[in-house]
Amino acid sequence: MNGDDEIMAALNLTDGVTEKLDLILVKLISLNSKMEELNLTVKGIQNKVSHLEAVIAFVQHKQKTLDGKFSHIEKNAAFVDEQIIELLKDGSSDHFGQEKG
Numbered sequence: 001m002n003g004d005d006e007i008m009a010a011l012n013l014t015d016g017v018t019e020k021l022d023l024i025l026v027k028l029i030s031l032n033s034k035m036e037e038l039n040l041t042v043k044g045i046q047n048k049v050s051h052l053e054a055v056i057a058f059v060q061h062k063q064k065t066l067d068g069k070f071s072h073i074e075k076n077a078a079f080v081d082e083q084i085i086e087l088l089k090d091g092s093s094d095h096f097g098q099e100k101g
Helices: 003-014 017-089
Strands: none
Touching: 003 017
16 A cells, blocks of 8 residues: 555545534534523523422411411400300390389
């Protein structure tokens, strides 16, 4: 094999490599673009999750406040029920404290 044949053999080996490298480059660029889109989507989801966490904390705080208020209302209702029962048991006076007669 002479020098020209060796050069031609080397050129034949590299034939199509440039096209393949260009194709690989295009696919890498596409993959990079998809990764950037995925990162943006993940950041959006993280922001939404953070917002939901804040909303849940607010709702839990409100729930505790309402639980305390309902407990107070229940105690007041029990007290009023007791007072009504006492008034109903007391048959000697009407609702204005006057003797029945």
